[in-house]
Amino acid sequence: MTDYELAKLFGVSESTINNWKEKYPEFAEALTAGKSFADERVVRSLYHRAIGYTYDTEEVFLRSRPQKKDKNGKVIRQAGTEVIRVAIPKHVPPDVTAGIFWLKNRRPDEWRDVKNIDVGVANMKKMSIEELQKSILDDIKEMRASGLLPEVIEGQYEEVVTQVSGELEAPAGVAPKPEK
Numbered sequence: 001m002t003d004y005e006l007a008k009l010f011g012v013s014e015s016t017i018n019n020w021k022e023k024y025p026e027f028a029e030a031l032t033a034g035k036s037f038a039d040e041r042v043v044r045s046l047y048h049r050a051i052g053y054t055y056d057t058e059e060v061f062l063r064s065r066p067q068k069k070d071k072n073g074k075v076i077r078q079a080g081t082e083v084i085r086v087a088i089p090k091h092v093p094p095d096v097t098a099g100i101f102w103l104k105n106r107r108p109d110e111w112r113d114v115k116n117i118d119v120g121v122a123n124m125k126k127m128s129i130e131e132l133q134k135s136i137l138d139d140i141k142e143m144r145a146s147g148l149l150p151e152v153i154e155g156q157y158e159e160v161v162t163q164v165s166g167e168l169e170a171p172a173g174v175a176p177k178p179e180k
Helices: 003-010 014-023 025-051 096-106 121-126 129-146 157-167
Strands: 053-065 075-077 080-092
Touching: 003 014, 014 025, 025 053, 025 096
Parallel strands: none
Antiparallel strands: 053 080
């Protein structure tokens, strides 16, 4: 429950809830414990949804029951309906989206969508054009070797290398170093 919802429950403002938390540490601790319990329940639920689970349910059926008589024709059971309860296991398959969400949060270095690549801009300013070209080519080769270079770019690898090697010019105001 959020502080806003709690305030509505008590019929006070959210700032009153915040004041109570400051004035009564036990109140603040109780709120934290309650929120932690709810968070853990969600964690367990997400985990089970990510891996799939089986649960038991019960289905109820009505079956007609005919009248039954003994050998002498005396009715020993009246006609009617009989309630039958059957335990049935149900399976919820793993949810791919829940699994991805779990992994992105539990193993962000392996599963996050964004890969951070440190380009070291401060170091790049000190590099010559040749050193910069070599650094870019090394980065491309490293990304290619580690599988970070998308397949779309894979086919253009040689084209990128050619462009970086042959067409990179010195920025305005910087004289290119003479070739050796």
